[in-house]
Amino acid sequence: xxxxxxxxxxxxxxxxxxxxxxxxxxxxxxxxxxxxxxxxxxxxxxxxxxxxxxxxxxxxxxxxxxxxxxxxxxxxxxxxxxxxxxxxxxxxxxxxxxxxxxxxxxxxxxxxxxxxxxxxxxxxxxxxxxxxxxxxxxxxxxxxxxxxxxxxxxxxxxxxxxxxxxxxxxxxxxxxxxxxxxxxxxxxxxxxxxxxxxxxxxxxxxxxxxxxxxxxxxxxxxxxxxxxxxxxxxxxxxxxxxxxxxxxxxxxxxxxxxxxxxxxxxxxxxxxxxxxxxxxxxxxxxxxxxxxxxxxxxxxxxxxxxxxxxxxxxxxxxxxxxxxxxxxxxxxxxxxxxxxxxxxxxxxxxxxxxxxx
Amino acid sequence: xxxxxxxxxxxxxxxxxxxxxxxxxxxxxxxxxxxxxxxxxxxxxxxxxxxxxxxxxxxxxxxxxxxxxxxxxxxxxxxxxxxxxxxxxxxxxxxxxxxxxxxxxxxxxxxxxxxxxxxxxxxxxxxxxxxxxxxxxxxxxxxxxxxxxxxxxxxxxxxxxxxxxxxxxxxxxxxxxxxxxxxxxxxxxxxxxxxxxxxxxxxxxxxxxxxxxxxxxxxxxxxxxxxxxxxxxxxxxxxxxxxxxxxxxxxxxxxxxxxxxxxxxxxxxxxxxxxxxxxxxxxxxxxxxxxx
Numbered sequence: 001x002x003x004x005x006x007x008x009x010x011x012x013x014x015x016x017x018x019x020x021x022x023x024x025x026x027x028x029x030x031x032x033x034x035x036x037x038x039x040x041x042x043x044x045x046x047x048x049x050x051x052x053x054x055x056x057x058x059x060x061x062x063x064x065x066x067x068x069x070x071x072x073x074x075x076x077x078x079x080x081x082x083x084x085x086x087x088x089x090x091x092x093x094x095x096x097x098x099x100x101x102x103x104x105x106x107x108x109x110x111x112x113x114x115x116x117x118x119x120x121x122x123x124x125x126x127x128x129x130x131x132x133x134x135x136x137x138x139x140x141x142x143x144x145x146x147x148x149x150x151x152x153x154x155x156x157x158x159x160x161x162x163x164x165x166x167x168x169x170x171x172x173x174x175x176x177x178x179x180x181x182x183x184x185x186x187x188x189x190x191x192x193x194x195x196x197x198x199x200x201x202x203x204x205x206x207x208x209x210x211x212x213x214x215x216x217x218x219x220x221x222x223x224x225x226x227x228x229x230x231x232x233x234x235x236x237x238x239x240x241x242x243x244x245x246x247x248x249x250x251x252x253x254x255x256x257x258x259x260x261x262x263x264x265x266x267x268x269x270x271x272x273x274x275x276x277x278x279x280x281x282x283x284x285x286x287x288x289x290x291x292x293x294x295x296x297x298x299x300x301x302x303x304x305x306x307x308x309x310x311x312x313x314x315x316x317x318x319x320x321x322x323x324x325x326x327x328x329x330x331x332x333x334x335x336x337x338x339x340x341x342x343x344x345x346x347x348x349x350x351x352x353x354x355x356x357x
Numbered sequence: 358x359x360x361x362x363x364x365x366x367x368x369x370x371x372x373x374x375x376x377x378x379x380x381x382x383x384x385x386x387x388x389x390x391x392x393x394x395x396x397x398x399x400x401x402x403x404x405x406x407x408x409x410x411x412x413x414x415x416x417x418x419x420x421x422x423x424x425x426x427x428x429x430x431x432x433x434x435x436x437x438x439x440x441x442x443x444x445x446x447x448x449x450x451x452x453x454x455x456x457x458x459x460x461x462x463x464x465x466x467x468x469x470x471x472x473x474x475x476x477x478x479x480x481x482x483x484x485x486x487x488x489x490x491x492x493x494x495x496x497x498x499x500x501x502x503x504x505x506x507x508x509x510x511x512x513x514x515x516x517x518x519x520x521x522x523x524x525x526x527x528x529x530x531x532x533x534x535x536x537x538x539x540x541x542x543x544x545x546x547x548x549x550x551x552x553x554x555x556x557x558x559x560x561x562x563x564x565x566x567x568x569x570x571x572x573x574x575x576x577x578x579x580x581x582x583x584x585x586x587x588x589x590x591x592x593x594x595x596x597x598x599x600x601x602x603x604x605x606x607x608x609x610x611x612x613x614x615x616x617x618x619x620x621x622x623x624x625x626x627x628x629x630x631x632x633x634x635x636x637x638x639x640x641x642x643x644x645x646x647x648x649x
Contacts, residue, residue, distance in 0.1 A: 052543050073549040085540035089562040098558075099548035150548070 078147035256317030269357025294338030461526030533567030
């Protein structure tokens with residue numbers, strides 16, 4: 001196993017700069033998730049780590065080894081592709097053994113490794129089938145098996161679950177994390193799915209427009225987003241934003257005339273100069289109903305029952321607002337809902353940076 | 358009557374209609390072939406206009422006449438001329454298919470996968486060569502072959518055929534390579550393959566059906582080609598079968614039964630080839646490699 005370090009990685013395709021000086025460090029045995037919207041450069045970064053693309057500038061090290069200019073086959077990595085990329089003309093057994101055969105591993109070792117991995121992933125009864133005779137989930141497993149069987153120093157995953165249906169995706173996600181804990185191999189995982197990012201990662205790297213916006217453990221990135229982009233990207237439903245709030249003596253003067261009291265102004269430090277305009281962010285789950293001393297009142301426009309909770313689409317002044325409450329809360333369309341805010345995020349309207357001290 | 362019964366009746370009528378249509382189509386397609394067969398086995402010298410193509414005075418005389426034609430060799434035993442000519446055809450066609458595929462595979466792969474200087478103009482030039490009929494190049498090819506001393510040789514004819522087979526095969530195979538996902542090669546390279554190994558062990562097997570079709574097509578066009586063969590080959594023992602067959606129908610006489618018998622015999626190798634190639638033509642060999 002090995003630590004992965006990428007320093008000031010720049011990647012251009014012609015005139016397009018896809019990565020603009022990205023730094024990544026994944027400790028030995030760590031599970032890093034690269035997450036971001038389409039076109040943010042996360043897949044490109046992964047392909048650079050794999051050696052499938054060449055860096056324009058920057059340096060990639062696996063442990064002490066400089067691999068920046070090495071071919072993929074010399075990097076001792078395994079990769080699981082979004083499309084699975086199983087060799088269509090080879091049986092599952094030969095797909096699993098492909099890499100070992102190329103490395104001239106002796107047949108007895110190959111047989112025992114294939115047996116071990118197929119038992120681990122429940123592929124025993126499929127070994128003689130061709131990929132086209134497998135279901136999506138089975139193909140995904142073979143792709144995982146092909147990576148595991150080689151015992152590489154580093155696992156790379158390129159959106160490996162996006163072709164599975166929702167139920168299977170949740171199941172395989174758990175399996176991937178279990179496998180990682182079992183094998184202890186360093187892993188880098190690319191996804192645009194924030195649930196995968198939150199659940200799998202030791203470290204989340206949120207990428208946006210070719211730069212890393214924030215790095216940290218999932219909890220930290222979720223609770224203390226450093227930028228408005230990160231705040232909006234992670235969390236489902238997305239965070240609510242209110243622009244144009246003004247810092248006053250007793251709290252935040254909201255555009256509609258209401259005032260939102262600041263319960264813990266200390267967390268924002270010196271950023272709260274009176275008169276300053278800020279953007280305000282509240283996660284849908286950070287609202288609570290409080291009839292006696294509400295922070296704000298919102299007009300309910302639509303209520304969706306999602307089983308355990310209600311997703312309420314409301315309006316505060318002109319701004320749309322999503323609120324998630326317990327399904328027993330009995331909110332109906334047309335209600336005026338008195339809400340208190342449990343946790344508040346403030347951002348600089350110009351830079352998008354969090355004002356948290 | 359129940360709706361389902363009605364549905365079945367409509368289905369039956371439709372089915373009868375469809376079958377009638379198919380029978381007519383099959384008859385339309387097979388009628389000339391049946392005529393050729395009947396002609397080849399008929400003892401009567403002159404073909405007569407008959408509706409039903411059945412052999413009159415059945416005989417194997419024409420087949421024997423064609424298949425066992427001989428060439429007198431001064432001071433030696435006669436040579437089996439037709440055998441020689443059929444072998445010419447097969448050897449030339451196989452060589453054309455081989456040359457076409459061997460040159461086209463790497464070229465098409467490069468065009469499908471790499472960006473390089475002159476790629477677009479090269480493809481356009483290649484496409485331009487496809488716009489002219491092969492016959493248009495007959496005279497220049499004749500002059501070139503003459504210059505090379507290859508006039509009247511099998512290799513010379515293969516060279517001529519390659520001028521059309523190669524560009525066609527390149528286009529055919531470029532399309533095939535483009536449909537093979539890059540992920541497959543990249544997976545192989547991550548698994549430890551060099552670029553060439555990825556090509557040989559993953560891309561080539563995945564493209565096998567397309568390569569088989571391309572080779573078959575090159576074989577067929579060479580096997581059926583007449584004009585260039587007639588122009589470039591001077592001696593009887595060098596002829597390919599289309600030239601041989603044509604010689605039964607001359608300006609002053611037409612030996613239709615022999616022509617028909619010859620046509621039947623020369624179609625046998627093609628049928629055998631198709632039978633062998635069938636295995637490689639299984640559609641969707643790449644299905645299931647990626648996604649679902």
